[in-house]
Amino acid sequence: xxxxxxxxxxxxxxxxxxxxxxxxxxxxxxxxxxxxxxxxxxxxxxxxxxxxxxxxxxxxxxxxxxxxxxxxxxxxxxxxxxxxxxxxxxxxxxxxxxxxxxxxxxxxxxxxxxxxxxxxxxxxxxxxxxxxxxxxxxxxxxxxxxxxxxxxxxxxxxxxxxxxxxxxxxxxxxxxxxxxxxxxxxxxxxxxxxxxxxxxxxxxxxxxxxxxxxxxxxxxxxxxxx
Amino acid sequence: xxxxxxxxxxxxxxxxxxxxxxxxxxxxxxxxxxxxxxxxxxxxxxxxxxxxxxxxxxxxxxxxxxxxxxxxxxxxxxxxxxxxxxxxxxxxxxxxxxxxxxxxxxxxxxxxxxxxx
Numbered sequence: 001x002x003x004x005x006x007x008x009x010x011x012x013x014x015x016x017x018x019x020x021x022x023x024x025x026x027x028x029x030x031x032x033x034x035x036x037x038x039x040x041x042x043x044x045x046x047x048x049x050x051x052x053x054x055x056x057x058x059x060x061x062x063x064x065x066x067x068x069x070x071x072x073x074x075x076x077x078x079x080x081x082x083x084x085x086x087x088x089x090x091x092x093x094x095x096x097x098x099x100x101x102x103x104x105x106x107x108x109x110x111x112x113x114x115x116x117x118x119x120x121x122x123x124x125x126x127x128x129x130x131x132x133x134x135x136x137x138x139x140x141x142x143x144x145x146x147x148x149x150x151x152x153x154x155x156x157x158x159x160x161x162x163x164x165x166x167x168x169x170x171x172x173x174x175x176x177x178x179x180x181x182x183x184x185x186x187x188x189x190x191x192x193x194x195x196x197x198x199x200x201x202x203x204x205x206x207x208x209x210x211x212x213x214x215x216x217x218x219x220x221x222x223x224x225x226x
Numbered sequence: 227x228x229x230x231x232x233x234x235x236x237x238x239x240x241x242x243x244x245x246x247x248x249x250x251x252x253x254x255x256x257x258x259x260x261x262x263x264x265x266x267x268x269x270x271x272x273x274x275x276x277x278x279x280x281x282x283x284x285x286x287x288x289x290x291x292x293x294x295x296x297x298x299x300x301x302x303x304x305x306x307x308x309x310x311x312x313x314x315x316x317x318x319x320x321x322x323x324x325x326x327x328x329x330x331x332x333x334x335x336x337x338x339x340x341x342x343x
Contacts, residue, residue, distance in 0.1 A: 024306075025279070025306045026306075028306035028325075028326045028327070029235050029238065029306050029326065031326070031327050032235070032238050032306065032326035032327040032328065033235065033237045033238045033241070034327075035327035035328070036237075036238055036241035036242050036245065036327070036328070036330075037237070037241050039241070039245055039330060040241050040244055040245055043244075043245055043248050047248070065237060069237070111234075111279040111280060111281055112281055113281075151282075152281030152282045153281065
């Protein structure tokens, strides 16, 4: 169990660093757009001072663009805050849909991210007793794998099926073939083992089925150690 | 002076192109490495300003491809990442990197310096 905790710590730090790097990149892009737009607005007013007629619609367009980017910045920081608080409680009952929502949003900051479409939205599911941060890490790694498989501009489909007892299936697929060679890698498998998560790779229909238990003996053991 | 700007952040690159035009530098904005390769095959440019990380082909890989199509083309890289992230191989040693948000006067100064004959 000490091995599991050490692994969680190391992987957790890597995950935290990776997500924060992508968030900082996103915020830098937002600030770059605001900077260039404000600079363009200044250029227009400088030209107006030199006697050129000022096209007010261009100034309005700059203002709208800056407002949009500020909103985009707030949305990004909101996800950053949600992520930061996901370590508040090491083991707890989670709403997996909320965890999925956050993880999909965090992964969207990656340069190679694809669009994720939940094919059966509005589904109500039971809570899952797990380590929220580690579960996010696992789903994030799985999303990265699918993004690399479908390529930029592609779309990942996600179907969520909950069993009466047992657990929840997250079934990943795409309109293009998911290349599942090399999945799961060692880190993904180890993380899944700690969480009691199982994989079912349906090679004939090229789907990736992730089974997440509502309650796992492994999580109960972990809870005693933490 | 003709510059090609390559970045998947469309608003950023469109604004930058407009600001360079105000300063007498003709700049074309494209939003992907693939589009840049298409453009270079039909038009001549003096300088390419490339984002380091884009979906699909990266800035450094794009430089290799563009150089083979236009050997005289000069390059400036723009990054939203910290400098350490890009110190991965020999390719970075002789390249110019600017961090976002850009200072347009600095960019123009560098464009003028690297295109001096």
